[in-house]
Amino acid sequence: MRNKEMLLIPGPTPVVDSIYDALAQETRSHTDSRFVAIYRNAIEMTRNMLKTDGEVFVISGSGTVAMEMALVNTVAAGEKLLVISHGYFGDRFIKLGEAFGIEVDVLQAEWGKQVSPSEVEEKLVNGKFKAVTITHADTSTGVAADLDALVPIIKKHGALVILDGVCATAAMEEDMSKTYGEADGKIDVILTGSQKAIGVPPGLAIVAFNLTALDARAKIKQVPAYYCDIYNWIPIMNDPGKYFATPPVNLIYAYEEGMKLVLEEGMERRYKRHSAFGKAVRAGLEVYGMKALAEEEVAAATLSCILYPEGMDDAAFRAALAKKGLILAGALAHLAGKAFRIGHMGNTTEKMLEKAIELIGETLNELGYSVDPTKAVDCFKKTVAIVS
Ligand SMILES: *Cc1c(COP(=O)(O)O)cnc(C)c1O
Numbered sequence: 591m592r593n594k595e596m597l598l599i600p601g602p603t604p605v606v607d608s609i610y611d612a613l614a615q616e617t618r619s620h621t622d623s624r625f626v627a628i629y630r631n632a633i634e635m636t637r638n639m640l641k642t643d644g645e646v647f648v649i650s651g652s653g654t655v656a657m658e659m660a661l662v663n664t665v666a667a668g669e670k671l672l673v674i675s676h677g678y679f680g681d682r683f684i685k686l687g688e689a690f691g692i693e694v695d696v697l698q699a700e701w702g703k704q705v706s707p708s709e710v711e712e713k714l715v716n717g718k719f720k721a722v723t724i725t726h727a728d729t730s731t732g733v734a735a736d737l738d739a740l741v742p743i744i745k746k747h748g749a750l751v752i753l754d755g756v757c758a759t760a761a762m763e764e765d766m767s768k769t770y771g772e773a774d775g776k777i778d779v780i781l782t783g784s785q786k787a788i789g790v791p792p793g794l795a796i797v798a799f800n801l802t803a804l805d806a807r808a809k810i811k812q813v814p815a816y817y818c819d820i821y822n823w824i825p826i827m828n829d830p831g832k833y834f835a836t837p838p839v840n841l842i843y844a845y846e847e848g849m850k851l852v853l854e855e856g857m858e859r860r861y862k863r864h865s866a867f868g869k870a871v872r873a874g875l876e877v878y879g880m881k882a883l884a885e886e887e888v889a890a891a892t893l894s895c896i897l898y899p900e901g902m903d904d905a906a907f908r909a910a911l912a913k914k915g916l917i918l919a920g921a922l923a924h925l926a927g928k929a930f931r932i933g934h935m936g937n938t939t940e941k942m943l944e945k946a947i948e949l950i951g952e953t954l955n956e957l958g959y960s961v962d963p964t965k966a967v968d969c970f971k972k973t974v975a976i977v978s
Pocket of ligand 1: 601653654757783786
C-alpha cells in the first residue's frame with residue numbers, strides 16, 4: 591500500500607495501488623484505439639453497475655458537474671423542482687436550480703433527521719413538479735434517504751426522480767432496473783463522482799439517464815448549457831473514439847481499474863460490506879460515548895457525522911489524529927466545531943477502520959478523557975462480523 595496516511599473523510603477516499611498504477615500509465619491520445627477500448631469498457635461497466643436502459647456519461651468534472659448535468663437536461667427554466675434535503679448537499683440543488691431559472695421548492699429536514707414521506711406526498715399533491723431531487727447519503731449529516739418510501743410517491747405523481755449518489759453509488763443499493771411500488775416506479779437519473787464510494791481520485795462526473803429522463807431532455811429544445819448538454823456527449827459515449835471535449839485520459843485508466851474492483855467484489859457484497867462498516871464504526875465510537883448525529887435507522891452506510899463530547903476542541907483533536915496518520919473531516923455549517931465526519935467507503939478496509947477506532951481512543955485519552963480503545967475495537971470487530 592503506497593498511502594502513508596489513512597484518508598477517512600467523506601471523499602476523496604483511499605486509493606489503492608492498482609488504481610495508482612493505472613493512473614500512472616503513459617498518457618495517450620484520446621483517439622488512440624488502446625485508450626478508446628479502455629474508455630468503452632469503463633462506460634460499459636458503469637452501465638452494468640447502474641443497470642440502466644438509457645445512457646451513461648463519464649466525463650471530466652466533480653460531483654457538482656454531475657448534479658448540474660442531471661438537472662439542466664431534465665428541468666427547464668420556469669418548471670418546478672422539489673428538493674428533498676437532508677443537509678448541505680441536498681441544499682446545493684436549491685442554488686443550482688435557481689441558477690438556471692428553475693422554480694425550486696424545498697423540504698428540509700432538521701439536520702440528522704429524514705424528511706417524512708407524508709410531507710413529500712403533500713407537496714406533490716398540491717403542485718405539479720417536473721422532478722424531485724433526493725440525496726442518497728447526505729455527506730454533511732450522514733443521513734440516508736429511504737428510497738423505498740420516497741420513490742413510489744414521487745413516481746405516482748409523475749415527477750422524475752433525480753438521485754444524488756455522490757456519497758452512495760457503488761456502496762448503497764442503486765439499481766435503475768428496480769421497480770419501486772408501481773410498474774414504472776424507477777429511478778430516472780443517478781449522478782455521482784469518482785472520489786467517494788467508487789474510490790478513484792477526484793475528477794470524474796458520472797451520470798446515468800433512463801429512457802424517461804432522455805424523453806424529458808428531448809422535450810427541452812435548447813438546454814442552458816454546452817459542456818453539460820447530454821446531446822453533445824451521447825455520440826461520444828456510444829463511440830468513445832469520437833471527439834467533443836478531451837477526456838481525462840489518465841483518470842479514465844484509473845476509473846476503469848476502480849470499476850473492475852467494484853464489479854469483481856459484486857454489488858450485493860459491497861452493499862453488505864458498507865452497511866456493516868457503518869454500523870460497526872458507530873458502535874465502536876459509541877463505546878467512547880460518542881454518538882452519531884443520525885439515529886441508526888436513518889444512518890448512511892458510507893459515512894458518519896459524530897458529535898463531540900462537551901468541551902472537545904475539534905481542531906486539536908483532528909490535528910492530533912493527523913499526526914498519527916488518520917485524517918478525519920470537520921463538520922459543516924452550524925455543526926462546525928461540534929462534530930467530525932468519518933468516511934467508511936470505497937476501498938477502505940476493515941483493518942483501516944479498526945486502526946482508526948484505536949487511534950481515536952488513544953487520542954481521546956491523551957486529551958484527558960478516559961476511554962477503553964481495546965473495548966471499542968472489540969465492539970467494532972464484533973459488529974462487523976455480525977452484520978456481514
Ligand atoms: C461530495 C458531494 C457532492 C459534491 O461533489 P464534488 O465532487 O465535491 O463536486 C454532492 N453531493 C454529495 C452527496 C456529496 O457527498
